[in-house]
Amino acid sequence: MECRPQLFQQVEPKISGIVTMVTFQKQDHDLVYQCQNTLESEIRQIIAEGQEYNVFVDDADGIWFGGVNETKTGRILAAKQVDKSSLEYTKHISRFMNSPPKKRSSGVPLPPPKTVIVEKPTFYTPSPSPKFKHPLGTPFGTLRLKIGLQTSTYN
Amino acid sequence: MVEEWLDTYNYYCKLCPSQAEEMTQIGALCYSNVFMYREDLKAAIINHPLWLPQDSSNPPIFDLYLSDFIAQNNKARMIFVSAEQSKARETADLFKKLNDGSPKAYPNGYMMLFIPLLEGHQPSNEFCAKVLFNHEKYIGEEEAFSIGGFQDLKTQVKLKNGSTVSLCTLIKSIPLSSGMSPAIISTSRA
Secondary structure, eight states, rough: OOOBBBBBBBEETTTTTSSSEEEEEEHHHHHHHHHHHHHHHHHHHHHHOOOOHHSSSSSOOOOOOEEEEEEEOOOOOOOOOOOHHHHHHHHHHHHHHHOOOOOOOOOOOOOOOOOOOOOOOOOOOOOOOOTTOTTTOOTTTTEEEEEEESSSSSH | HHHHHHHHHHHHEEOOSSSSOOOEEEEETTTTTTTTTTHHHHHHHSSSOOOOSTTTOOOOEEEEEEEEEETEEEEEEEEEEEEEEEGHHHHHHHHHHHHHSSSSOOGGOOEEEEEOOOOOOOOHHHHHHHHHHHHHHHOSEEEEEEEEOOOOTOEEETTSSSSSEEEEHHHHHHHHSSSSSSSSSOOOOO
């Protein structure tokens, strides 16, 4: 564990903008909670006169504390192991990759193929006009989205 | 309906920062924390004096997201960086300059190391294991709680000794021992 001289490790604005989120080492839990009582007065002692309105939303109310709402375990977690059957299957597949399959032939030469004329299909393929610019930046109005697993309050 | 499904299975959906092209993973930030407010960090990176893109009129678009850093069957949560495919290398170079571990003002005052994970330049498993070990050793076991009643963290506050610091720096400088330290640590939110 790194030795930290400060009370808080992280000081971050919460998405709501109403409260500030602070983090500390779990082992300092009791000490940090003891400091809650004196935190406001310590800040008041060091700021210049008249600066209270730059620090506190309401000078009379001061600050208040919420409970512990997040905990992060600092342990290195074991990654999900690939099961044995999947590993064996991967090995099985990789053998095929090393030696590509050969074309089977009966040994008898095949007759030359007949020439078949295929008419060119006339599908409609929309081409994006360079002048057209979608307000969200994509030519066909399709939005690029990013989907991920929710793991934190900050997503 | 989609929203309901995403919510049920703990997924989130957001608009990709670049609507012009695909984003690709370019690296991870060692010593980054799950509690970091990534939108604020992103703004701090863009406003940092070392963020000097080649074409300032069309700067590279990047995103910060949480993911698992995996090494030798172990993993830890870290902030990863993705960038537009065409500007992946340029963005990685900017992050290398910004988060190189040297003593300087870091975005939001958080010293982090950029680990490049560009396609074709994957670091060795041993190196990744070292990164993982150092990262978790530094982060430790953390708890978080909220404090209400503070002004915006970027607000500048004048101190009795005549210096002016941001409110964030002031809160971060409160020492662990009792009694306020007269020295304010220069971890300014650059």
